[in-house]
Amino acid sequence: MDGKHMQIGEVAARTELSLRTIRHYEETGLVIPSARSQGGFRLYTETDIARLMVIRRMKPLGFTLEQMRDLLDATDRLDGGDALDAGEREALLERVRTYRQAAAEQVEKLRVQLARAEDFADRLGARLEQNAPAAHV
Numbered sequence: 001m002d003g004k005h006m007q008i009g010e011v012a013a014r015t016e017l018s019l020r021t022i023r024h025y026e027e028t029g030l031v032i033p034s035a036r037s038q039g040g041f042r043l044y045t046e047t048d049i050a051r052l053m054v055i056r057r058m059k060p061l062g063f064t065l066e067q068m069r070d071l072l073d074a075t076d077r078l079d080g081g082d083a084l085d086a087g088e089r090e091a092l093l094e095r096v097r098t099y100r101q102a103a104a105e106q107v108e109k110l111r112v113q114l115a116r117a118e119d120f121a122d123r124l125g126a127r128l129e130q131n132a133p134a135a136h137v
Contacts, residue, residue, distance in 0.1 A: 005043035061106040
C-alpha cells in the first residue's frame with residue numbers, strides 16, 4: 001500500500017461512484033477508509049480504491065452486498081500475509097471460482113440482452129427510414 005491518501009471526492013472521481021454510494025459502502029462495512037484526517041475527513045489509499053472497483057464491477061452483475069462481502073473476504077484472506085493451510089486455501093479459491101462462474105453466466109445473459117436491444121434499435125431505425133419522406137432531387 002502506498003502512502004498517498006486521497007479524500008472521498010478524488011476517490012469518487014476515480015471510481016465514478018457517488019459520495020453517497022461510497023459512504024453507503026462504508027456503512028455496510030464493505031470499504032472502510034484507511035485513515036481519517038485531523039479534521040475527520042475520510043482518507044483512502046489505492047488499496048481502498050481497488051476494493052471499491054471490485055464492488056463497482058460486481059453491482060451491475062446483480063451480486064448482493066453479502067456476496068460482495070463474501071468475495072472480498074475470500075480475496076483479502078488469499079492476498080493477506082497470513083499462512084493458510086492447503087485445505088483453507090483451496091476452499092477460498094473455490095469461493096472465488098464460484099463467483100467467477102456466476103459473473104461469467106451473468107455476462108452472457110447481458111450479452112443476449114444487449115444483442116436484443118441493438119436489434120430493436122436497428123429495427124426502429126429501419127422503420128424510420130422506410131417511412132421518411134422522399135428527398136427531393
